[in-house]
Amino acid sequence: MTQYAPNSESNVFERSLVLIKPDAVQRKLVGKIIERFENKGLKLVAMKLFLATREMAEEHYIEHQDRAFFEKLMDYMTSHPLIPMVWEGPNSIKIIRNMLGVHDPTLALAGTIRGDFSVNLQNNVIHGSDSIDAAKREINIWFQPNEIPY
Numbered sequence: 001m002t003q004y005a006p007n008s009e010s011n012v013f014e015r016s017l018v019l020i021k022p023d024a025v026q027r028k029l030v031g032k033i034i035e036r037f038e039n040k041g042l043k044l045v046a047m048k049l050f051l052a053t054r055e056m057a058e059e060h061y062i063e064h065q066d067r068a069f070f071e072k073l074m075d076y077m078t079s080h081p082l083i084p085m086v087w088e089g090p091n092s093i094k095i096i097r098n099m100l101g102v103h104d105p106t107l108a109l110a111g112t113i114r115g116d117f118s119v120n121l122q123n124n125v126i127h128g129s130d131s132i133d134a135a136k137r138e139i140n141i142w143f144q145p146n147e148i149p150y
Contacts, residue, residue: 013088014089015139016096017139019082032117051081057074086139093130099113
């Protein structure tokens with residue numbers, strides 16, 4: 001087991017959930033996306049491929065349940081297999097969010113995952129936790145404790 005010893009407040013060891021969404025799996029972008037995180041120096045802790053249930057998708061996106069796009073989002077997230085992953089490393093949440101780029105692909109910068117691969121706002125290829133609390137909640141939705149080695 002790798003031990004990370006942060007040497008300052010700005011170098012906090014974290015875990016983050018990343019979802020490679022159904023459109024990215026269908027478009028065979030999985031390897032390219034994973035390679036970016038590995039090249040950055042983050043450590044892949046857990047990963048699986050499966051078809052999300054409606055209940056899991058609802059729990060994950062609970063904050064959007066009253067928005068007009070919610071039903072389309074649920075249909076999309078349960079339409080085809082996706083890949084939830086847990087990545088870890090110093091400041092992983094902030095690093096991953098920067099690597100993803102903004103949600104809107106027309107505004108996402110080239111070089112970010114969404115800037116390079118996303119084609120529309122609805123199918124934006126990937127999700128990453130936006131805080132430590134969100135990461136803990138989201139990891140518990142997609143993984144059982146015994147599915148994460150440590």
